[in-house]
Amino acid sequence: MTQPFRSDETVATTCPYCGVGCGVMVSRGPGALGEPQAEARPVTGDKTHPASFGRLCVKGASLHETIGPGGRLLHARVKGARVSLTQALDTVAERIRVSIEQYGPESVAFYLSGQLLTEDYYVANKLAKGFVRTPHVDTNSRLCMSSAVAAHKRAFGADVVPGCYEDLELADLLVLVGSNAAWNHPVLYQRMKAAAREGRRVVVIDPRHTATSELADLHLSLRPGTDTILFNGLLVWLADCNALDRDYLSVHCGGLSETLDSARQAAPDVASVAAACDLAPDDVEAFYRWFAETPRTVTGFSQGANQSVAGTDKGNAIINCHLATGRVGKPGASPFSLTGQPNAMGGREVGGLANTLAAHMDYQAPGARERVAGFWQCPAVPEGPGLKAVDMFDAVLQGKIRVLWIMATNPAVSLPDSARVREALKRCDTVIVSDCVDRTDTSALADIVLPAAGWGEKDGTVTNSERRISRQRAFLPLPGDARPDWWLVSQVGSRLGHGKAFDYGGPREIFCEHAALTALDNNGSRPLDLSGLADLDQQAYDSLEPVQWPVDQQGQSRARMFAEGGFATPDGRARLIPVSTILPASGPAQPGEVVVNTGRIRDQWHTMTRTARAPRLLAHRDEPFVEMHPRDMAGTGLEEADLAELAGQYGRFVGRVRSSEGQRPGEVFVPIHWNRQFSGDAVASQLIAPVTDPVSGQPESKHGVARVSRYPARWHGRLLVRRDRPRRWRAGYWSHAPLAECDSWWLADVERPDWLRDMMDFLGGRPQLVMQDAAQGRFRAARLVDNRLEAILLVDARPERIPDIAWLASCFALEALDEHQRRGLLSGKDLQAEDIGKVVCSCFGVGDKQITAAVAAGCGTVGALGDKLQCGTNCGSCIPELKTLIEASVTEPS
Numbered sequence: 059m060t061q062p063f064r065s066d067e068t069v070a071t072t073c074p075y076c077g078v079g080c081g082v083m084v085s086r087g088p089g090a091l092g093e094p095q096a097e098a099r100p101v102t103g104d105k106t107h108p109a110s111f112g113r114l115c116v117k118g119a120s121l122h123e124t125i126g127p128g129g130r131l132l133h134a135r136v137k138g139a140r141v142s143l144t145q146a147l148d149t150v151a152e153r154i155r156v157s158i159e160q161y162g163p164e165s166v167a168f169y170l171s172g173q174l175l176t177e178d179y180y181v182a183n184k185l186a187k188g189f190v191r192t193p194h195v196d197t198n199s200r201l202c203m204s205s206a207v208a209a210h211k212r213a214f215g216a217d218v219v220p221g222c223y224e225d226l227e228l229a230d231l232l233v234l235v236g237s238n239a240a241w242n243h244p245v246l247y248q249r250m251k252a253a254a255r256e257g258r259r260v261v262v263i264d265p266r267h268t269a270t271s272e273l274a275d276l277h278l279s280l281r282p283g284t285d286t287i288l289f290n291g292l293l294v295w296l297a298d299c300n301a302l303d304r305d306y307l308s309v310h311c312g313g314l315s316e317t318l319d320s321a322r323q324a325a326p327d328v329a330s331v332a333a334a335c336d337l338a339p340d341d342v343e344a345f346y347r348w349f350a351e352t353p354r355t356v357t358g359f360s361q362g363a364n365q366s367v368a369g370t371d372k373g374n375a376i377i378n379c380h381l382a383t384g385r386v387g388k389p390g391a392s393p394f395s396l397t398g399q400p401n402a403m404g405g406r407e408v409g410g411l412a413n414t415l416a417a418h419m420d421y422q423a424p425g426a427r428e429r430v431a432g433f434w435q436c437p438a439v440p441e442g443p444g445l446k447a448v449d450m451f452d453a454v455l456q457g458k459i460r461v462l463w464i465m466a467t468n469p470a471v472s473l474p475d476s477a478r479v480r481e482a483l484k485r486c487d488t489v490i491v492s493d494c495v496d497r498t499d500t501s502a503l504a505d506i507v508l509p510a511a512g513w514g515e516k517d518g519t520v521t522n523s524e525r526r527i528s529r530q531r532a533f534l535p536l537p538g539d540a541r542p543d544w545w546l547v548s549q550v551g552s553r554l555g556h557g558k559a560f561d562y563g564g565p566r567e568i569f570c571e572h573a574a575l576t577a578l579d580n581n582g583s584r585p586l587d588l589s590g591l592a593d594l595d596q597q598a599y600d601s602l603e604p605v606q607w608p609v610d611q612q613g614q615s616r617a618r619m620f621a622e623g624g625f626a627t628p629d630g631r632a633r634l635i636p637v638s639t640i641l642p643a644s645g646p647a648q649p650g651e652v653v654v655n656t657g658r659i660r661d662q663w664h665t666m667t668r669t670a671r672a673p674r675l676l677a678h679r680d681e682p683f684v685e686m687h688p689r690d691m692a693g694t695g696l697e698e699a700d701l702a703e704l705a706g707q708y709g710r711f712v713g714r715v716r717s718s719e720g721q722r723p724g725e726v727f728v729p730i731h732w733n734r735q736f737s738g739d740a741v742a743s744q745l746i747a748p749v750t751d752p753v754s755g756q757p758e759s760k761h762g763v764a765r766v767s768r769y770p771a772r773w774h775g776r777l778l779v780r781r782d783r784p785r786r787w788r789a790g791y792w793s794h795a796p797l798a799e800c801d802s803w804w805l806a807d808v809e810r811p812d813w814l815r816d817m818m819d820f821l822g823g824r825p826q827l828v829m830q831d832a833a834q835g836r837f838r839a840a841r842l843v844d845n846r847l848e849a850i851l852l853v854d855a856r857p858e859r860i861p862d863i864a865w866l867a868s869c870f871a872l873e874a875l876d877e878h879q880r881r882g883l884l885s886g887k888d889l890q891a892e893d894i895g896k897v898v899c900s901c902f903g904v905g906d907k908q909i910t911a912a913v914a915a916g917c918g919t920v921g922a923l924g925d926k927l928q929c930g931t932n933c934g935s936c937i938p939e940l941k942t943l944i945e946a947s948v949t950e951p952s
């Protein structure tokens with residue numbers, strides 16, 4: 059049994075990053091719980107947690123590095139001035155009250171987040187819909203998986219993931235659509251990988267060749283946006299080769315005939331599918347054959363499918379094939395939506411999406427509005443759905459929404475056309491931001507900021523991708539004035555005159571109320587039923603083991619759903635949905651333009667507000683980049699390590715060029731993480747149009763269009779400087795990465811400055827060590843104070859000629875440099891030490907030069923490298939890169 063506190067010093071909790079929902083054990087440092095000096099020690103995986111069985115990826119394993127006091131929002135501010143929390147909450151309540159009076163309830167909106175705990179989410183939804191009486195509640199989960207939600211509801215009648223993680227291991231055919239699980243769901247990917255066996259096949263469907271492709275027996279690098287054609291073609295193939303499960307279809311499903319007709323029109327045969335998807339016909343046929351002949355097939359789909367103007371149709375095209383073969387909710391056979399965020403599903407459960415009411419009840423469901431209003435004891439709830447994220451911010455821009463409360467998310471970076479979002483926030487009468495991070499692009503535009511509790515300080519529950527509810531437990535005291543989000547919302551509810559409805563003694567009471575609402579008048583009509591959890595006492599809540607919903611009154615839960623039908627539709631039958639072929643709205647790129655695909659990288663999370671605080675998470679990729687096919691690089695005159703400028707209709711992006719044969723020609727990939735705190739022009743959402751899926755409202759984040767050119771830098775620089783410099787170095791291009799002992803900046807510009815003068819201005823003193831070679835465009839200078847390294851600037855005409863900074867960064871930790879070290883500064887080398895090169899394995903700090911040397915010395919496998927250097931032996935996320943280095947070493951001419 060999972061115990062909240064395994065010993066006096068150890069707490070079982072859950073990782074706050076991705077939707078895998080790994081169990082984490084945290085040892086507390088000196089100081090008892092509740093004492094201000096309490097600190098968390100390094101975290102380990104919880105071997106008893108059924109999502110992860112002790113595994114953690116490098117993000118989870120670095121959690122302890124992100125929870126210190128640095129960068130925390132500790133006190134409330136109104137118009138930039140620090141105020142007491144009481145004053146701030148009074149102001150929030152007053153602004154909401156006045157706005158309701160003057161402009162009506164719909165002038166108030168809430169923008170929530172999959173980072174919130176279910177309890178926080180529940181209370182925010184209750185305040186908005188029950189007591190402010192605005193329907194405008196949406197969440198950043200809209201950007202992540204709302205298309206999967208809509209597909210589930212159309213097919214199953216409810217937002218239910220019918221399978222569980224074990225199915226991904228049991229499947230004899232694993233199909234991954236739009237999912238780079240190796241980087242984005244690393245622990246689940248490790249489970250899939252560990253389940254490899256003779257005869258198990260994996261098909262990866264993704265325009266890009268990613269780290270996940272390493273697992274693939276077949277990689278279908280299809281033309282972006284053509285997934286529906288591929289799966290329509292699969293349905294036709296299944297029908298034509300008698301691979302449909304006619305019994306399951308006749309008893310449990312409707313809509314086959316019209317869906318098949320529609321599929322046949324869109325994708326009549328393999329040849330037409332291959333042509334439309336830009337795939338080899340043999341590859342398409344192999345996929346179809348494998349699918350048809352493998353009863354145990356799981357199709358996992360993620361943001362690559364969801365983030366599209368046809369995201370809902372893509373989900374339904376996949377689900378159609380599973381319903382047609384009866385492969386739903388059976389061991390090793392199911393469609394499976396891989397959720398992005400730690401509590402995206404918890405937010406869906408309470409009603410965090412604008413089109414749902416609460417507890418998986420829709421506004422239009424008979425009796426739902428009255429049921430919820432009666433349960434909350436409020437006069438009424440709004441009559442219909444509110445505005446989804448993109449439309450909500452449009453309404454802010456138009457002045458229809460005048461008070462916007464944003465919790466635990468950073469829409470000024472993450473929403474498409476973020477420049478327009480920033481303009482909306484600037485124009486809004488009152489922007490309230492509650493967050494645990496002090497400075498974000500969004501909080502910089504807020505009128506009121508409220509300090510929220512962070513991971514390790516708050517208590518509650520989250521639901522992962524397999525419907526598993528796990529506890530997040532507090533093990534640190536609340537710093538400064540920080541309070542849990544549910545408490546902040548409840549205080550405002552109380553100030554608005556609804557104290558009785560928000561008189562919660564703690565998260566347990568909220569969770570039980572939420573569970574009771576799921577059970578109310580349910581009688582099997584709604585799959586989300588937590589009736590067995592509605593009466594937990596404090597001890598039971600504290601010791602709650604990870605459990606998958608539904609949980610019936612006897613406490614029985616279910617790992618799988620719908621194998622025997624029983625769908626949440628009026629007739630209990632699932633629906634196959636005819637899906638059309640909608641290609642991305644922006645259309646094919648014009649000459650000189652490229653299609654921009656955006657996504658996540660291995661070691662960062664969302665807009666970096668937390669993960670950028672862990673230096674080892676920046677070691678993998680320390681600046682924004684543009685991944686391009688070599689053919690496109692040649693066509694635009696770009697070389698590896700140049701800076702590329704992408705100019706789109708909505709903004710620009712500048713990042714370092716990375717050559718990748720895994721990109722389709724004409725398409726580039728940029729990471730979503732960099733924000734205006736960490737780079738000058740690398741907000742990926744500025745390249746994305748605010749166009750959305752007509753059903754789900756999810757933006758098309760995988761298909762921007764931009765003109766690509768070389769940023770004409772005349773110099774490139776690397777600045778390392780002791781922390782807490784009051785200002786930035788001014789340069790046309792900059793990117794910032796906090797390291798363990800100093801801050802690091804990449805710099806470049808189109809003008810060549812006087813570096814010595816600028817460095818003296820910046821540091822307030824003259825560097826003692828200076829080297830200048832005007833002919834080579836080279837400048838290097840270091841300043842020491844009391845023989846400690848204060849700053850070093852390395853400038854060159856080409857970025858690859860700038861030395862690696864690993865050793866230089868370590869010099870900032872030294873109390874004094876010896877003569878030998880001083881002499882090595884301008885060359886960037888400790889002449890007596892090993893140069894490890896670029897870090898590949900973040901867990902053990904192993905660099906590419908070490909790996910290449912080990913391969914040359916005979917380590918020809920990942921296992922052998924692990925034995926020698928430890929790389930790849932913890933989270934395993936770097937294994938694809940290890941393989942690449944092994945292959946490169948083998949194929950390099952001697």
Ligand code: SF4
Nearest residue numbers: 073075076080115118
């Ligand atoms: Fe956290 Fe990594 Fe597990 Fe995701 S896979 S929950 S980021 S430890």
